[in-house]
Amino acid sequence: MSDTALTAARRLLPSRGSRGGRRPLHDRRSGLLTILMWTCGLYFLFPLVWLVISSTKSNTDLFTTFGLWFGHRFSLWENLVDVFTSQDGIFLRWLGNTALYAGAGAVGAAALATLAGYAFAKYDFPGGKILFSVTLGAIMIPLTALAIPTYLLFSKAGITNSPWSVILPSMVSPFGVYLMRVYASDAIPDTLIEAARVDGAGEFRTFWRVGLRLLAPGIVTVFLFSLVATWNNYFLPLVMLNSSTMYPITVGLAQEQAASAAGGGAQILFSTVITGSFVSVVPLIVSFLYLQRYWQTGLATGGVKG
Amino acid sequence: MTSVTVADVSARGSTHRAKRTITAGKRKQHLAAYLFVVPFFVVFLAMLIVPLAYSGYLSLFATRIVGGVSFVGFDNYMKAFRDPAFFAGLSRVALVLGVQVPIMLGLALFFALALDSGRVRGSKALRLLIFVPHAVPGVVATLMWGYLYGQDFGPIAQFFRTIGLPAPNLLAEGTVLGSIMNIVTWEFVGYNMIIMYSALRAIPTEMYEAAEIDGAGQWRVAWSIKIPAIRPAILLTVIFSVIGSFQLFNEPSLLHNIAPNAINDAFTPNYYAFNLAFISLNINYASAIAFLLGITIMILSYVVQLSTQKREVRR
Numbered sequence: 237m238s239d240t241a242l243t244a245a246r247r248l249l250p251s252r253g254s255r256g257g258r259r260p261l262h263d264r265r266s267g268l269l270t271i272l273m274w275t276c277g278l279y280f281l282f283p284l285v286w287l288v289i290s291s292t293k294s295n296t297d298l299f300t301t302f303g304l305w306f307g308h309r310f311s312l313w314e315n316l317v318d319v320f321t322s323q324d325g326i327f328l329r330w331l332g333n334t335a336l337y338a339g340a341g342a343v344g345a346a347a348l349a350t351l352a353g354y355a356f357a358k359y360d361f362p363g364g365k366i367l368f369s370v371t372l373g374a375i376m377i378p379l380t381a382l383a384i385p386t387y388l389l390f391s392k393a394g395i396t397n398s399p400w401s402v403i404l405p406s407m408v409s410p411f412g413v414y415l416m417r418v419y420a421s422d423a424i425p426d427t428l429i430e431a432a433r434v435d436g437a438g439e440f441r442t443f444w445r446v447g448l449r450l451l452a453p454g455i456v457t458v459f460l461f462s463l464v465a466t467w468n469n470y471f472l473p474l475v476m477l478n479s480s481t482m483y484p485i486t487v488g489l490a491q492e493q494a495a496s497a498a499g500g501g502a503q504i505l506f507s508t509v510i511t512g513s514f515v516s517v518v519p520l521i522v523s524f525l526y527l528q529r530y531w532q533t534g535l536a537t538g539g540v541k542g
Numbered sequence: 543m544t545s546v547t548v549a550d551v552s553a554r555g556s557t558h559r560a561k562r563t564i565t566a567g568k569r570k571q572h573l574a575a576y577l578f579v580v581p582f583f584v585v586f587l588a589m590l591i592v593p594l595a596y597s598g599y600l601s602l603f604a605t606r607i608v609g610g611v612s613f614v615g616f617d618n619y620m621k622a623f624r625d626p627a628f629f630a631g632l633s634r635v636a637l638v639l640g641v642q643v644p645i646m647l648g649l650a651l652f653f654a655l656a657l658d659s660g661r662v663r664g665s666k667a668l669r670l671l672i673f674v675p676h677a678v679p680g681v682v683a684t685l686m687w688g689y690l691y692g693q694d695f696g697p698i699a700q701f702f703r704t705i706g707l708p709a710p711n712l713l714a715e716g717t718v719l720g721s722i723m724n725i726v727t728w729e730f731v732g733y734n735m736i737i738m739y740s741a742l743r744a745i746p747t748e749m750y751e752a753a754e755i756d757g758a759g760q761w762r763v764a765w766s767i768k769i770p771a772i773r774p775a776i777l778l779t780v781i782f783s784v785i786g787s788f789q790l791f792n793e794p795s796l797l798h799n800i801a802p803n804a805i806n807d808a809f810t811p812n813y814y815a816f817n818l819a820f821i822s823l824n825i826n827y828a829s830a831i832a833f834l835l836g837i838t839i840m841i842l843s844y845v846v847q848l849s850t851q852k853r854e855v856r857r
Contacts, residue, residue: 264660284675304697352583361576367583374586377840378789384597384825384829387819389596408585490799493800510689516679
């Protein structure tokens, strides 16, 4: 990736000395622009409002009452019971699988990216530049082009339909390495490393004691978006897994959606699919609101718009 | 151990003396650096390079009825170039790239500029609101919109029926691509907006305060100062959009479940590769399609980068 993109990403990272409160000289707020923007905002809210309202409706009310208002009965509780008990409570298992795949994948990705990014930023070693440009080039490799051959290789190794088949590919994050390099070169002063060396600390001790502490915000950022990328991934688990007890929530919901559409709601109720979607979104939105700072500053990964 | 410390101290002291003593200390640092990058590159090699090479390798073979698997050179690629289904998929993706991406990025830029201008009330809440769809998995987003478009209990159809008009079929063959474009826009406007917005916040205020005092309007400031200043961020969003558009899979795959007649097996190249591999079990041809897709994306991303760089040189 070019230098221009490099500076762009650098701007996305949480910086310590960012421009503070810019206050206008006088109130410049515009009523027209405010109205226009909030009208646009409704568009982004509309499907979510519909989802919340619909998950309080029984399957019959879904069909007989207006979509953007509540039904005759408030059936959220019944729907939740349906979600968690249908197919022997497999929904909870899907949530657990998702947490496992996303958690393990993100820990792995963050650890690998932190080590590599630190080395690229703070060591001038033979071959380092070439290795880094190889990593940058890999950002553009579409992950979906890899899922099919990876599946074939995994099936030869006998690890398809196992957690590893989803976790291992999720641990590679070239963009994470790139972000960590950018972050490390700003966050860790060279003099600090030199001082540690003078004190007789070994390279790993220096990294452990000095580097990790200063890199913490960057690590959280890389961890978070690896987590979200794996959490949201549909293609990879769809390819890798074939028993429904192994599914993450995305593949499970898609399967329920297909079953309800095929059976006209006979096997699985539409209300169950909708409430299931609602339940699966809640932890993401809550974590999003809590960890906004990291999301906003680090979210440039996108490559995995899975 | 002492020699290491001495070498390091001298490295900090004067440079020409450090050059002479590139000995144990430096070597130890190089070793440490390699140990730091090795874990990543082992996984990188195993999960990225090997599958990529394997995909290229597989694409050179074909399963024949007589004789089983045999080497066929570039036959699969030749087949792809003459495959109308593949091209139909590619042209759909090109349409997304030509229509949806400019709309999405235009909206994102407009929102980012509006929020940065400080002229919108409740801008912090609004920023969150526009960005929230990014927290929704693509599968759930498609699922929701699929039901919203639907004839049975979709509020859009309900609305049309209430005012006495026939409800438009948003999941028909001719309309479904537009419906997909809307889903992708909904999902990614906020994401692109945040990239641009963060870049806008990083522009030093002095750059445009003078212009504002001189009486330049907001549009003029945005066009002549702000947009040029955040060109790298815009470039990043363009590249990500190219990569994302070519990989479209979730939306057609899930909408296929509720509108099987509107979405065929080759609706997008990626969906085609998946169906070839897992429904038709034609692994070799699927690999060729996936490989072609990968190459196309990489070339396009480079073209985007080069074209903007050239413009910068000319200035």
